[in-house]
Amino acid sequence: MNLDAHIPEGPIDQKWENAKFKFKLVNPANKRKFDIIVVGSGLAGGSAAATLAELGYNVACFCYQDSPRRAHSIAAQGGINAAKNYQGDGDSVYRLFYDTVKGGDFRSREANVYRLAQVSRNIIDQATAMGVPFAREYGGTLANRSFGGAQVSRTFYARGQTGQQLLLGVYAGLSRQIKAGRVTMFTRHEMLELVTVEGRAAGIVTRDMVSGKIESHAGHSVIMASGGYGNVFYLSTNAMGCNVTATYRAYKKGAGFANPCYTQIHPTCIPVSGDYQSKLTLMSESLRNDGRVWVPKKKEDCGKKPSQIAEADRDYYLERKYPAFGNLVPRDVASRNAKLVCDEGRGVGPGGYGVYLDFAEAIGRLGRPAVEGRYGNLFDMYQRITGDDPYSTPMRIYPAVHYTMGGLWVDYNLQSTIPGMFVLGEANFSDHGANRLGASALMQGLADGYFVIPYTLGNYLAGQNPKKIDTDHAAFKEAEKSCKERIDTFLAIDGKRTVDSFHKELGKIMWDHCGMARNEAGLKSALELIPALREEFWQNVKVPGSGATLNQSLEKAGRVADFLEFGELMVRDALERDESAGGHFREEHQSPEGEAVRDDENFAHAAVWEYKGDNATPVRHKEPMTFEHVKLATRSYK
Amino acid sequence: MNLTIYVWRQKDAKDAGGFEKYTDECKGISEHMSFLEMLDVVNDRLTEKGKMPIAFDSDCREGICGTCSMVINGRPHGPWKATTTCQLHMRAFKDGDVIYIEPWRSKAFPVIQDLIVDRKAFDTIIQAGGYISTNCGSAPDANSMLIGKEVSDSAMDAAACIGCGACVAACPNSSAMLFTAAKLAHMNTLPQGKPEEAQRTLSMVGAMDSAGFGNCSNHLECEAACPKEISGQVIAAMNRGYAKASFGKR
Ligand SMILES: Cc1cc2nc3c(=O)[nH]c(=O)nc-3n(C[C@H](O)[C@H](O)[C@H](O)COP(=O)(O)OP(=O)(O)OC[C@H]3O[C@@H](n4cnc5c(N)ncnc54)[C@H](O)[C@@H]3O)c2cc1C
Ligand code: FES
Numbered sequence: 001m002n003l004d005a006h007i008p009e010g011p012i013d014q015k016w017e018n019a020k021f022k023f024k025l026v027n028p029a030n031k032r033k034f035d036i037i038v039v040g041s042g043l044a045g046g047s048a049a050a051t052l053a054e055l056g057y058n059v060a061c062f063c064y065q066d067s068p069r070r071a072h073s074i075a076a077q078g079g080i081n082a083a084k085n086y087q088g089d090g091d092s093v094y095r096l097f098y099d100t101v102k103g104g105d106f107r108s109r110e111a112n113v114y115r116l117a118q119v120s121r122n123i124i125d126q127a128t129a130m131g132v133p134f135a136r137e138y139g140g141t142l143a144n145r146s147f148g149g150a151q152v153s154r155t156f157y158a159r160g161q162t163g164q165q166l167l168l169g170v171y172a173g174l175s176r177q178i179k180a181g182r183v184t185m186f187t188r189h190e191m192l193e194l195v196t197v198e199g200r201a202a203g204i205v206t207r208d209m210v211s212g213k214i215e216s217h218a219g220h221s222v223i224m225a226s227g228g229y230g231n232v233f234y235l236s237t238n239a240m241g242c243n244v245t246a247t248y249r250a251y252k253k254g255a256g257f258a259n260p261c262y263t264q265i266h267p268t269c270i271p272v273s274g275d276y277q278s279k280l281t282l283m284s285e286s287l288r289n290d291g292r293v294w295v296p297k298k299k300e301d302c303g304k305k306p307s308q309i310a311e312a313d314r315d316y317y318l319e320r321k322y323p324a325f326g327n328l329v330p331r332d333v334a335s336r337n338a339k340l341v342c343d344e345g346r347g348v349g350p351g352g353y354g355v356y357l358d359f360a361e362a363i364g365r366l367g368r369p370a371v372e373g374r375y376g377n378l379f380d381m382y383q384r385i386t387g388d389d390p391y392s393t394p395m396r397i398y399p400a401v402h403y404t405m406g407g408l409w410v411d412y413n414l415q416s417t418i419p420g421m422f423v424l425g426e427a428n429f430s431d432h433g434a435n436r437l438g439a440s441a442l443m444q445g446l447a448d449g450y451f452v453i454p455y456t457l458g459n460y461l462a463g464q465n466p467k468k469i470d471t472d473h474a475a476f477k478e479a480e481k482s483c484k485e486r487i488d489t490f491l492a493i494d495g496k497r498t499v500d501s502f503h504k505e506l507g508k509i510m511w512d513h514c515g516m517a518r519n520e521a522g523l524k525s526a527l528e529l530i531p532a533l534r535e536e537f538w539q540n541v542k543v544p545g546s547g548a549t550l551n552q553s554l555e556k557a558g559r560v561a562d563f564l565e566f567g568e569l570m571v572r573d574a575l576e577r578d579e580s581a582g583g584h585f586r587e588e589h590q591s592p593e594g595e596a597v598r599d600d601e602n603f604a605h606a607a608v609w610e611y612k613g614d615n616a617t618p619v620r621h622k623e624p625m626t627f628e629h630v631k632l633a634t635r636s637y638k
Numbered sequence: 639m640n641l642t643i644y645v646w647r648q649k650d651a652k653d654a655g656g657f658e659k660y661t662d663e664c665k666g667i668s669e670h671m672s673f674l675e676m677l678d679v680v681n682d683r684l685t686e687k688g689k690m691p692i693a694f695d696s697d698c699r700e701g702i703c704g705t706c707s708m709v710i711n712g713r714p715h716g717p718w719k720a721t722t723t724c725q726l727h728m729r730a731f732k733d734g735d736v737i738y739i740e741p742w743r744s745k746a747f748p749v750i751q752d753l754i755v756d757r758k759a760f761d762t763i764i765q766a767g768g769y770i771s772t773n774c775g776s777a778p779d780a781n782s783m784l785i786g787k788e789v790s791d792s793a794m795d796a797a798a799c800i801g802c803g804a805c806v807a808a809c810p811n812s813s814a815m816l817f818t819a820a821k822l823a824h825m826n827t828l829p830q831g832k833p834e835e836a837q838r839t840l841s842m843v844g845a846m847d848s849a850g851f852g853n854c855s856n857h858l859e860c861e862a863a864c865p866k867e868i869s870g871q872v873i874a875a876m877n878r879g880y881a882k883a884s885f886g887k888r
Contacts, residue, residue: 051774066695067761069801070703086781122777129777131770131830133794140784158794164702165797172769179765187758210750239697273670278678279699381701384718384725385672450774498685500678545690549650550751552693553685 001256001610003623006411007111012629013093016115019412020455024462031056033466036457037204037219039191039246041068043163043170043442044425045225047449050173053182055454060217061174062186062206064241064555069171072227072239073445076163077284077378078147079155080127080442082120087144091152093117099150100440101630103330104405104433105582105598107259107606110629111412112430119451120443124156126450130169134158145286146328147438155439160284160377166442170449186217190555192486193479194222194250194421201421202469205479207487209555212548214483216476218469220461221420223453224250225445228404228426230263232563232570233515234507236401237269237282243559244566247408247427256409256417256608256621258429260566261574264436264583265516266402267334270385271354275504280400281385283357284378285438288327288334290362290371291395293318295346295355302348306356306394317341321593325637332435332583332596333637335399339516340594342398349396358394399516403441405432405583406573409608409623413456414448417608420464422457424448429606433625434582487547490557495540499556502537506530506560506567514571519587523575527568534564569609569618576620579603600632639733640665643680645692646740648749655749657738660684673716673726674699674706677739693752699724701865704800707807708753709740714804714863722802722865742803744812746850757803759849760817766845767838768821770830789827796823798866808863811852816860818846819876820868826879836883843880 008019026034034057038049041063049061063071083096096117101108124142128134134156135143144153158165177183186206193205195216203218226246230236251257268283296302297315317337319326327334338355341347348354363371368391372379379390386396407429414422414430425445432440513526537560545551580589580596581603589597598604605622612618641664648655663683667676674696681691697705706723710716716726731737739753747755797820805816822839825831831838854873861870 047774054773065697065703065705066757067801069761069764070697070705072698072703074703075698075700084780122775124780125777126774128780128783129770129772129830131793131825131828133790133797133824133828134780135794136785136787136790138787140786141781158797161702161798164800165794168797172764173774175761175765176769176771178761185761187761239703240699241697274668276668276671276675276679278672278675281700380720381725384721384727387727387729454774496686498682500682542685542688544685544688550693550754553691 001417001608001621003256003409003608003621004411005109005623006413008412012111012114015111016118023455023459026458026462028056030466032058034058034461035060035219035469036221036223037217038062038223038225039204040071040225040227040425040427041174042071042073042225042227042425043167043445044449045223046071046167046170046174047446048223048225048424048453049183050170050177051450051454052457053177059177059183060186060219061183062189062191064188064190064209066187068174068185068187069168071167072242073167073442074164075239076442077160077282078286079145079157079162079439080123080166081147081154081439082124082156082443083117083154084121084124086142087153089152091154095152096120096154098630100431100437101433101627102635103435103437105435105596105635106433106600106604106627106632107581107625108431108433109625110627115452116431116444116447119447122451123443123446127166127169130172132158132165132169145289147285150437160375163442166446191226191246192249192483192558194253195475195479196253196418197469197473197475200419202473203471203476205476205483207483210550212551214480216471216480218471218476220464220466220469221422221457223422223424224408224427225424225449226427229566230401230404232506232567233401233510234503235272235277235280235511237266237280240279243562245559245562248562248566250408250416250418250421252611254418254611255421256610257406257569258409258606258608259406259573260570260609261514261577261584262405262434262582263401264331264403264405265335265399267331267338267399268357268397269400270382271349271351271396271398273350281381282400282402283382283395283397285331287357287375287378290374291327291357291359292316292361293327293355293357295341295348299345302346302352315346322637329637330435330437332585335516336585336594338399354396354398356394357397359390360394363391403436405429405434405436409606413459414452415456415460420460422453424453434584486558487554490541490543490554491547493538493541493543495542497540497542499541499543499553499560502533502541503556503560503563505533506564509533510567510570514574517585517587518574520575523571526571527575530564530568530571537561537564572618573607573609577603577607639667639669639728639731641667641731642736644736644738645752647692647752650751651748667728669727669729671728672699672724673710673728674724676728693754695754696724701725702800704802707742707755707802707804709742709807711738714742714807715865720865720867742807744806744851746812746814747803747806759851760801760803762849763814763818763842763845764821767834767841768825770825771834783829785829793824793827796820796827796868796872799868800866802865804863804865805860806851808859809852810857810859811855813854813860814846814849814851815854815873815876816864816868816870818842819872822876822879823872835879836886839876839879839883843876
């Protein structure tokens with residue numbers, strides 16, 4: 001597997017300029033002859049599809065929702081980072097770069113991260129020009145707030161709906177191109193296979209989720225922007241339809257999958273309330289700006305009402321352990337500490353897996369109207385779900401799976417190991433290392449789609465023949481056939497258990513053994529449990545109905561079947577990475593204070609997995625990560 | 639709690655469809671469940687019996703994507719104010735309740751299956767002009783244009799629309815005025831949107847009319863049903879804008 005990252009020459013701050021200058025250009029008259037397939041209409045896919053269409057390419061864009069406006073980017077609440085230094089508080093491209101590399105626990109590629117920080121500034125300009133109503137100061141300038149893991153105020157936001165507003169901006173641009181006939185939009189279409197011809201990406205096979213039709217779509221390039229795979233845990237903050245199918249199918253066609261074990265557990269979610277639970281709701285991280293996290297000092301107090309626990313009996317454990325960052329420590333640190341205190345028996349609420357997030361001090365200091373102005377919609381949401389009023393009693397929160405840093409391996413140009421297939425947004429692995437900082441995913445998705453792919457794709461296409469690719473090619477027919485056979489198999493099993501019951505069981509295995517804390521014995525047992533569950537799935541799943549109509553059980557069956565294979569790859573990756581790094585916490589590797597301990601000598605690399613067949617063990621390759629600018633150091637937020 | 643639900647079942651667009659009653663499947667429902675989790679439980683039980691589960695749309699399940707869409711006891715998104723179906727919790731109901739569940743009903747939103755409807759008409763309205771025509775790469779520095787906080791906040795109020803279609807489902811005429819007007823208010827309020835204001839208003843209203851939505855007769859049921867509490871005042875603003883734009887054209 002060729003893992004040449006193609007990092008451009010020159011000093012880090014000139015690499016992207018140099019690359020852009022060296023890139024070959026596509027003759028404007030030829031652009032419309034190139035068919036580009038974009039899987040995904042979120043921030044990454046939607047911005048790519050619109051921008052490539054603006055440049056003159058012929059784009060087809062796919063999403064499984066009924067409208068591109070509903071991609072899961074819509075759910076992001078807190079904000080988007082950019083090194084604008086509008087607050088004059090010492091921010092710069094270099095500082096954003098530095099924070100991201102450090103926050104990622106030194107497992108990301110410096111050159112990519114630097115470029116991300118550079119283009120972050122253009123994103124805010126672009127989004128504003130598209131009519132995104134970012135929050136503003138009375139004087140009319142853009143407002144900022146600070147976010148976990150950063151000491152400067154560089155986060156732009158639109159109330160608690162930043163993702164929604166950014167996505168609606170992207171959707172507006174995309175709609176304009178659809179109207180102009182330059183983008184053909186396929187909604188309620190699920191990608192089931194990637195097709196390669198002579199080793200290059202040549203198209204995809206999809207299922208029309210309404211008619212059930214299996215269709216081939218050919219293109220000179222396939223851009224994957226299908227989001228993250230957090231739903232392998234069943235319970236996560238992801239939307240119900242988020243899946244690994246698109247990227248996993250590409251992996252099975254030869255794309256390297258990098259660092260699948262890196263998952264981010266978000267510290268501030270509403271705790272699980274019962275086994276019927278279908279998803280977990282995030283409470284924006286911005287709450288940690290004003291909320292104080294605590295649990296009772298004594299186990300005996302856990303059953304009491306929070307108001308009955310005296311100030312002196314409360315343990316504000318983040319403030320105590322990390323005086324410099326306090327409640328604003330990065331996500332992995334905040335999550336792990338919540339688990340730690342709950343494991344000690346000091347958790348609160350039903351089941352004992354919850355900690356308080358308390359706004360009493362903020363309400364006292366700022367007054368209720370100010371708190372309402374900042375967080376009103378989040379407080380309402382909390383009250384609707386739990387029935388508790390967070391103005392009068394502290395919220396209860398607990399960490400939940402939120403984001404996946406792992407993804408398809410890409411080089412500096414965002415090209416995967418399959419020539420012609422590019423991967424954008426959460427679906428790739430490139431920028432966040434082993435842990436992502438808050439407000440950086442929106443930034444990365446838009447950087448990739450608006451400002452990187454329009455250049456790097458041209459460089460690839462300039463070397464390609466614009467002749468139409470034919471979907472009659474045997475590779476398409478074969479892929480269609482295998483999709484149909486798989487669907488027929490699901491429908492024919494007629495077992496006893498629902499798809500969801502398998503998904504829940506897999507989720508529990510993943511959470512227990514490959515969740516917030518991992519160890520060798522647990523991972524090894526997961527390597528036994530997952531194949532056994534998979535076996536049972538293929539014998540005993542029940543998928544009613546037919547393939548020729550809308551069939552939600554069938555859709556889920558396809559996704560869960562892929563999760564059942566992918567989960568094993570994740571566990572394997574977690575087992576092989578015999579160190580702790582960012583979101584990957586191996587209990588064997590911790591300091592006496594319970595902090596993650598990296599092993600830079602043996603693991604300062606991205607692990608890239610190569611598929612070798614259904615009955616063979618995948619092969620682990622390495623792309624070394626070298627750090628020339630940010631000195632390898634132990635992260636400290638004390 | 640134990641419930642009785644009547645659910646609209648319809649195989650496909652051509653099927654006539656009708657209500658089916660479920661009681662056994664709705665026993666032992668917890669008040670902490672969300673409404674959709676209650677339906678998940680019902681669906682699991684139906685599947686185990688070899689029956690087709692109830693098809694319904696949902697994705698984010700946190701009230702922001704606008705995918706979930708059902709009429710519960712005659713009200714789009716059910717009894718709670720400013721709440722989408724996915725955020726409605728069973729605390730809103732009590733033991734022994736009878737609940738009727740139907741899809742959005744509008745000529746412009748044909749039923750695909752059971753509770754799932756086709757809302758492409760909304761996309762068509764946005765494609766007609768719900769954007770600012772600027773290409774990527776040509777934007778000036780974001781702070782080079784100062785926008786007063788009030789202006790920006792009022793654009794944001796309108797931009798909060800999630801495009802779920804509850805407004806259409808609530809309207810006796812199936813009008814899409816609130817949806818269209820909210821997008822126009824968002825875009826036309828901001829200075830960036832001003833240059834295309836008249837054209838945008840004319841084409842979006844035109845697209846809305848030709849998509850088969852009804853007329854507005856000022857019932858403002860839309861405003862009451864909107865999970866994001868978009869104000870009906872945007873409709874008046876749209877009407878004024880439309881009159882002005884039509885006049886300008888002549
Ligand atoms: C609750 C929540 C809050 C968040 N808050 C923040 C925040 O404040 N700041 C921040 O920076 N980040 C935040 N994030 C992370 C961030 O929102 C995501 O990482 C980012 O939006 C992902 O964008 P994307 O374009 O890569 O993928 P998505 O937006 O998930 O889009 C994926 C697209 O791919 C399509 N797709 C997927 N699979 C298939 C398939 N098989 N076939 C066809 N189409 C397919 C989908 O239809 C969709 O259009 C948050 C995430 C969550 C879950
Ligand atoms: S499922 Fe997203 S708003 Fe209800």
